[in-house]
Amino acid sequence: MALLVLLLVFLVTAIYLVFFSNLGDSKKPDKFKEKRFENFLLKKVDLSVGNAEGQGKKKTLSPLERLEQEVFQYASNTSTRRILVAYGTEYGFSREVAKKIAEKISEHFGKDNVSVRVINLLHWEVVDWKRETLLLFACSTTGDGVLPNEAKDFYDGMKRKFGHGELENVNFAVLALGDRGYPHFCRGGKMIEELLKDISGKEGFAARGEIDQEDWPVIDEWINSILTCLDENDFLTCSETSDYLKEALEMKFGNGSANGSLGSTLADTGYSKENPFMAKMLEKRLLTKYELADDKEVLHIELDISGSGIQYTPGDALAVLPSNCPKQVERLLVALGAKGEEQVAGPDGCPISLKNLLLYHLDIKTVKPELLMYLRQCACSDSDLKILDDLVDVEKGGLSKRNEVLREYLAAREVYDVLAEFSSASVDFQKFVDHLRPLSPRYYSISSSSLVDSNHVSITVSVIRYQLFGLDRVGVATTYLADRVDIGDKVPVFLSRNDNFRLPSDGDVPIIMIGPGTGVAPFRAFLLEREKTGSRGRNVLFFGCRHKDRDFLYSSELQAFADREFLDLFVAFSRDQPKKIYVQDIMLEQADFLWSLLQQGAHVYVCGDGAKMANDVHEAWIHIVSSHKPDCRREDALEFMEFLEKNSRYQRDVWIT
Numbered sequence: 001m002a003l004l005v006l007l008l009v010f011l012v013t014a015i016y017l018v019f020f021s022n023l024g025d026s027k028k029p030d031k032f033k034e035k036r037f038e039n040f041l042l043k044k045v046d047l048s049v050g051n052a053e054g055q056g057k058k059k060t061l062s063p064l065e066r067l068e069q070e071v072f073q074y075a076s077n078t079s080t081r082r083i084l085v086a087y088g089t090e091y092g093f094s095r096e097v098a099k100k101i102a103e104k105i106s107e108h109f110g111k112d113n114v115s116v117r118v119i120n121l122l123h124w125e126v127v128d129w130k131r132e133t134l135l136l137f138a139c140s141t142t143g144d145g146v147l148p149n150e151a152k153d154f155y156d157g158m159k160r161k162f163g164h165g166e167l168e169n170v171n172f173a174v175l176a177l178g179d180r181g182y183p184h185f186c187r188g189g190k191m192i193e194e195l196l197k198d199i200s201g202k203e204g205f206a207a208r209g210e211i212d213q214e215d216w217p218v219i220d221e222w223i224n225s226i227l228t229c230l231d232e233n234d235f236l237t238c239s240e241t242s243d244y245l246k247e248a249l250e251m252k253f254g255n256g257s258a259n260g261s262l263g264s265t266l267a268d269t270g271y272s273k274e275n276p277f278m279a280k281m282l283e284k285r286l287l288t289k290y291e292l293a294d295d296k297e298v299l300h301i302e303l304d305i306s307g308s309g310i311q312y313t314p315g316d317a318l319a320v321l322p323s324n325c326p327k328q329v330e331r332l333l334v335a336l337g338a339k340g341e342e343q344v345a346g347p348d349g350c351p352i353s354l355k356n357l358l359l360y361h362l363d364i365k366t367v368k369p370e371l372l373m374y375l376r377q378c379a380c381s382d383s384d385l386k387i388l389d390d391l392v393d394v395e396k397g398g399l400s401k402r403n404e405v406l407r408e409y410l411a412a413r414e415v416y417d418v419l420a421e422f423s424s425a426s427v428d429f430q431k432f433v434d435h436l437r438p439l440s441p442r443y444y445s446i447s448s449s450s451l452v453d454s455n456h457v458s459i460t461v462s463v464i465r466y467q468l469f470g471l472d473r474v475g476v477a478t479t480y481l482a483d484r485v486d487i488g489d490k491v492p493v494f495l496s497r498n499d500n501f502r503l504p505s506d507g508d509v510p511i512i513m514i515g516p517g518t519g520v521a522p523f524r525a526f527l528l529e530r531e532k533t534g535s536r537g538r539n540v541l542f543f544g545c546r547h548k549d550r551d552f553l554y555s556s557e558l559q560a561f562a563d564r565e566f567l568d569l570f571v572a573f574s575r576d577q578p579k580k581i582y583v584q585d586i587m588l589e590q591a592d593f594l595w596s597l598l599q600q601g602a603h604v605y606v607c608g609d610g611a612k613m614a615n616d617v618h619e620a621w622i623h624i625v626s627s628h629k630p631d632c633r634r635e636d637a638l639e640f641m642e643f644l645e646k647n648s649r650y651q652r653d654v655w656i657t
């Protein structure tokens with residue numbers, strides 16, 4: 001009996017514990033629940049950040065997941081009103097723009113009334129162009145006025161495939177994205193428009209948009225002009241009720257497909273911005289004397305890519321995904337009045353600490369004009385409001401890049417500066433980060449040859465450090481590599497192909513390389529490759545720097561090539577004598593020699609600063625050609641250089657800082 005009573009007491013206690021303790025739990029103060037939520041957040045953060053050191057350790061995406069990043073379906077695909085928005089991008093901005101175009105069209109017509117599909121031009125072969133009636137293109141320009149790598153096959157393929165007027169059913173319009181600082185502004189978009197004009201046999205239904213950098217107000221204007229045209233004309237309606245495209249894409253790239261390749265960049269290695277390879281740093285060597293205030297700090301960096309499957313060719317670039325400088329992030333957090341541990345939504349929508357988001361995911365240097373508009377909303381002092389109103393004055397061009405005052409203001413400031421300047425603005429952390437750009441990869445010309453060592457890749461990095469408004473400023477990726485990555489640490493990288501900067505296939509053809517400063521990087525790769533393949537063609541290099549004994553990059557290697565009579569080396573040291581001398585000056589001294597090389601079919605390469613040097617070198621060529629070709633006027637010389645360019649005998653890999 002006593003045993004029975006004991007059992008009964010035990011049972012009652014157990015039942016009480018199971019049911020009532022839960023009840024009790026639910027009455028515990030909210031803090032307890034918050035704690036459990038916090039643990040949940042921590043787990044999520046771990047997943048989204050990868051690890052404490054940095055980003056980059058992301059899961060490998062399946063072909064279908066990668067496809068979803070490339071192709072977006074914004075609306076019902078059963079609608080008979082249909083449009084295809086195709087983008088060609090090198091750095092991702094045109095994809096962002098294409099998504100915005102799709103969203104706006106979807107919003108304007110109602111998402112059930114129109115089917116808007118977005119596709120990377122990389123997948124152009126999946127599209128049945130004769131079945132498409134309405135096309136919008138958003139395409140950038142890269143290199144020296146060329147199409148993005150992933151859009152090149154589309155351009156050549158469409159030219160081959162369709163004759164004049166063959167796509168007569170197509171209505172199209174083009175948005176060209178570029179940067180006015182480059183000599184061939186928006187050339188990629190212009191090429192696509194010309195192509196479409198030819199194969200459709202008609203003009204675009206709306207004027208071509210030309211965008212100077214990330215100018216959203218002008219992009220919005222163009223989208224609005226498109227919406228007006230679509231309201232006024234019935235281009236949208238097509239005769240088909242089902243959409244072949246989604247099915248075709250899934251067939252081609254879906255799980256289990258036989259040829260599930262996503263195109264050249266991804267297919268070769270599977271590594272991309274979203275899914276980088278973690279390459280171990282093997283060497284970091286200073287190539288310059290770095291002691292005086294005026295000295296340059298240039299590093300030779302070698303990385304281990306064994307096991308990655310990355311196969312590079314001289315001319316290609318290596319993209320590095322950096323993280324921001326912790327000191328700069330701390331400074332920003334102080335200006336924000338934040339601790340850093342505050343939770344905000346990360347790029348994938350998962351919660352992440354404000355500090356980690358700023359360290360690993362967002363660009364804290366570039367100020368978007370939209371951030372100023374947001375600060376305008378939060379500012380409460382009259383003087384802050386007045387300055388902000390003046391900056392974004394509609395009369396001056398508002399938020400657009402046409403607003404010269406705003407343009408100059410932003411060019412000289414980082415995100416910290418505007419926060420510090422408009423300190424009366426009390427910002428919401430989530431809204432603040434929503435107004436920052438994502439941190440983008442930085443591209444460095446590869447300076448090694450995979451024929452010499454396929455497991456290693458090297459880049460040549462000029463480290464950026466300067467002062468602005470009395471504060472230290474740094475180049476994000478250059479100081480990431482110089483200060484924050486040690487030998488043995490891993491760096492997230494992926495390969496960026498550059499088929500517009502290639503050695504001649506015939507090793508007997510002479511090459512003329514012009515590469516001052518870090519512009520010499522791809523030429524080191526060219527020389528190593530040509531020596532390894534036993535090329536017999538003459539190699540001529542024009543290199544320039546400030547001082548022979550301070551910043552002559554790879555001097556002993558280059559001198560050794562010259563000593564072996566494998567290289568004709570010409571150098572210009574701009575500051576070693578009272579009169580400044582640059583590469584274009586020493587080219588002119590060698591005019592007869594250069595002309596004779598051109599006569600022998602030489603290929604010409606220029607790498608480095610696109611703002612000044614590339615133009616000065618181009619002028620030097622015009623001079624050399626017009627002074628050697630009989631009866632040659634300036635226009636004839638320009639035409640001659642264009643002829644060389646069209647025949648891949650004049651290739652430039654230039655950039656503007």
Ligand SMILES: Cc1cc2nc3c(=O)[nH]c(=O)nc-3n(C[C@H](O)[C@H](O)[C@H](O)COP(=O)(O)O)c2cc1C
Nearest residue numbers: 090091092093094140141143145178179182185186
């Ligand atoms: C290395 C490099 C070369 C560029 N060359 C040109 C050019 O020749 N003409 C031009 O208008 N814009 C040029 N741009 C600017 C880009 O077209 C512009 O930044 C564009 O918004 C990038 O879009 P995307 O991210 O879709 O490639 C160049 C940009 C870079 C980084």
